[in-house]
Amino acid sequence: xxxxxxxxxxxxxxxxxxxxxxxxxxxxxxxxxxxxxxxxxxxxxxxxxxxxxxxxxxxxxxxxxxxxxxxxxxxxxxxxxxxxxxxxxxxxxxxxxxxxxxxxxxxxxxxxxxxxxxxxxxxxxxxxxxxxxxxxxxxxxxxxxxxxxxxxxxxxxxxxxxxxxxxxxxxxxxxxxxxxxxxxxxxxxxxxxxxxxxxxxxxxxxxxxxxxxxxxxxxxxxxxxxxxxxxxxxxxxxxxxxxxxxxxxxxxxxxxxxxxxxxxxxxxxxxxxxxxxxxxxxxxxxxxxxxxxxxxxxxxxxxxxxxxxxxxxxxxxxxxxxxxxxxxxxxxxxxxxxxxxxxxxxxxxxxxxxxxxxxxxxxxxxxxxxxxxxxxxxxxxxxxxxxxxxxxxxxxxxxxxxxxxxxxxxxxxxxxxxxxxxxxxxxxxxxxxxxxxxx
Amino acid sequence: xxxxxxxxxxxxxxxxxxxxxxxxxxxxxxxxxxxxxxxxxxxxxxxxxxxxxxxxxxxxxxxxxxxxxxxxxxxxxxxxxxxxxxxxxxxxxxxxxxxxxxxxxxxxxxxxxxxxxxxxxxxxxxxxxxxxxxxxxxxxxxxxxxxxxxxxxxxxxxxx
Numbered sequence: 001x002x003x004x005x006x007x008x009x010x011x012x013x014x015x016x017x018x019x020x021x022x023x024x025x026x027x028x029x030x031x032x033x034x035x036x037x038x039x040x041x042x043x044x045x046x047x048x049x050x051x052x053x054x055x056x057x058x059x060x061x062x063x064x065x066x067x068x069x070x071x072x073x074x075x076x077x078x079x080x081x082x083x084x085x086x087x088x089x090x091x092x093x094x095x096x097x098x099x100x101x102x103x104x105x106x107x108x109x110x111x112x113x114x115x116x117x118x119x120x121x122x123x124x125x126x127x128x129x130x131x132x133x134x135x136x137x138x139x140x141x142x143x144x145x146x147x148x149x150x151x152x153x154x155x156x157x158x159x160x161x162x163x164x165x166x167x168x169x170x171x172x173x174x175x176x177x178x179x180x181x182x183x184x185x186x187x188x189x190x191x192x193x194x195x196x197x198x199x200x201x202x203x204x205x206x207x208x209x210x211x212x213x214x215x216x217x218x219x220x221x222x223x224x225x226x227x228x229x230x231x232x233x234x235x236x237x238x239x240x241x242x243x244x245x246x247x248x249x250x251x252x253x254x255x256x257x258x259x260x261x262x263x264x265x266x267x268x269x270x271x272x273x274x275x276x277x278x279x280x281x282x283x284x285x286x287x288x289x290x291x292x293x294x295x296x297x298x299x300x301x302x303x304x305x306x307x308x309x310x311x312x313x314x315x316x317x318x319x320x321x322x323x324x325x326x327x328x329x330x331x332x333x334x335x336x337x338x339x340x341x342x343x344x345x346x347x348x349x350x351x352x353x354x355x356x357x358x359x360x361x362x363x364x365x366x367x368x369x370x371x372x373x374x375x376x377x378x379x380x381x382x383x384x385x386x387x388x389x390x391x392x393x394x395x396x397x398x399x400x401x402x403x404x405x406x407x408x409x410x411x412x413x414x415x416x417x418x419x420x421x422x423x424x425x426x427x428x429x430x431x432x433x434x435x436x437x438x439x
Numbered sequence: 440x441x442x443x444x445x446x447x448x449x450x451x452x453x454x455x456x457x458x459x460x461x462x463x464x465x466x467x468x469x470x471x472x473x474x475x476x477x478x479x480x481x482x483x484x485x486x487x488x489x490x491x492x493x494x495x496x497x498x499x500x501x502x503x504x505x506x507x508x509x510x511x512x513x514x515x516x517x518x519x520x521x522x523x524x525x526x527x528x529x530x531x532x533x534x535x536x537x538x539x540x541x542x543x544x545x546x547x548x549x550x551x552x553x554x555x556x557x558x559x560x561x562x563x564x565x566x567x568x569x570x571x572x573x574x575x576x577x578x579x580x581x582x583x584x585x586x587x588x589x590x591x592x593x594x595x596x597x598x599x
Contacts, residue, residue: 022532062490279450
């Protein structure tokens with residue numbers, strides 16, 4: 001069997017399993033196993049599997065993922081979202097569409113202590129959706145805003161997606177997080193601008209501004225202070241060289257738990273729910289790791305990914321055009337596939353291809369910039385039809401809003417996403433600017 | 440299934456306690472390192488080992504909650520009954536993966552036990568982590584097998 005035939009067999013069997021609803025991780029695993037056994041025989045494969053779970057699960061670099069997920073779950077169950085939204089709503093109350101903008105701000109702030117998009121969307125929806133509906137916001141705008149706002153959970157550090165990219169490509173997590181800060185802030189500003197324009201162009205989506213906006217109280221300020229402290233402690237410690245990202249995640253989880261306990265929000269049941277929520281997310285990600293590892297090992301043995309990188313490099317196409325094509329491919333693939341699996345499956349193939357191109361900047365910067373570009377498309381895939389995970393999550397909470405309305409609601413944000421992606425594609429300096437300050 | 444779900448929850452809570460333990464040890468170690476300079480050498484190995492066990496212990500609950508992501512795009516037009524049959528088939532295939540992992544990880548554990556494999560700095564025996572992975576893998580396989588033959592009704596109820 002030629003290497004091309006083998007590659008087609010591996011991909012073909014993966015797609016077949018996926019199409020019949022076999023979990024993605026399992027599809028990758030069996031497709032990879034078929035490819036591995038066909039190339040090496042049973043014994044090397046069996047021997048590889050003896051230590052595979054240990055090698056993947058018990059790595060120090062990867063332990064940052066369950067810790068950041070635990071931190072996010074403590075934040076979710078610790079009543080932190082309510083204080084965030086109340087503060088943001090008071091700040092934005094004087095603007096038309098202010099509550100939608102406040103929801104976005106709350107998502108961004110929550111995203112600064114949570115690395116998960118779905119968790120951010122679900123948590124902020126819990127407090128912001130009833131308020132927006134009560135004030136007369138349309139279901140379309142409310143759900144669209146929250147689904148898009150949820151993506152700020154991964155756009156801003158800490159971001160589980162970026163951690164996975166950093167591990168796959170052996171890049172510095174700290175620098176990748178730094179690179180995500182400016183794009184994350186631009187994403188927030190872009191989304192808020194989208195709301196401001198939308199409520200003015202499309203009538204009936206948001207109420208007029210109240211005559212007497214709520215006043216800011218000391219209690220509201222004190223409510224958001226812990227989040228500021230946690231964020232400063234975690235990232236100040238990481239960037240100040242006091243601790244590693246994994247230690248930062250542990251500090252973040254501990255301080256978030258302490259905050260929740262001080263707020264008297266962490267009952268025994270919520271504590272247990274935090275663990276159960278962490279279990280579901282972390283296990284799902286790590287099982288995909290196991291499947292993707294095997295799939296990538298089998299693919300690497302065929303040599304096709306390297307040949308492909310060399311072949312594409314020899315075409316003499318503009319490097320930017322190749323990256324743009326990869327991003328378009330991600331958007332299409334993201335329409336039918338979960339983003340995490342998509343990354344684990346494709347980064348080992350696309351990354352060498354991109355690194356073989358010359359963008360006129362150091363290789364490390366190229367790797368970081370490509371990571372941010374990939375992050376943009378992941379965010380896009382989480383809200384774009386036909387399968388936008390965040391839209392599903394928010395819509396399942398907003399039971400009176402039809403799914404088609406929610407998808408219409410995310411359109412202004414998708415336009416903002418496209419513009420932002422183009423901005424970073426043509427001006428890599430924007431995300432890379434802050435990286436220059438990291439030692 | 441109630442018993443299996445109960446065990447899955449026990450595993451998840453145990454893993455959560457392990458992770459929380461890591462956060463406490465890490466914070467204590469950081470405080471010592473940045474004050475007295477007298478920190479525990481190789482604490483990062485402990486973090487890696489504990490999170491390895493924790494992640495394996497998280498697996499059963501993820502399967503109870505049907506947390507492993509599927510692609511439903513291609514089968515969206517099929518009836519609910521047809522989709523459930525496919526999901527049961529998916530659970531059977533997942534079950535075979537976990538039973539295979541149970542077998543291979545047990546063998547891997549025996550290998551590292553016999554070779555006295557330890558972490559470099561703290562000398563923590565690696566077989567302990569292997570041993571803590573085997574029961575949750577077997578439990579996940581059993582849960583998926585149970586779902587294959589008796590469906591997901593209980594799970595859905597539980598999630599709601």
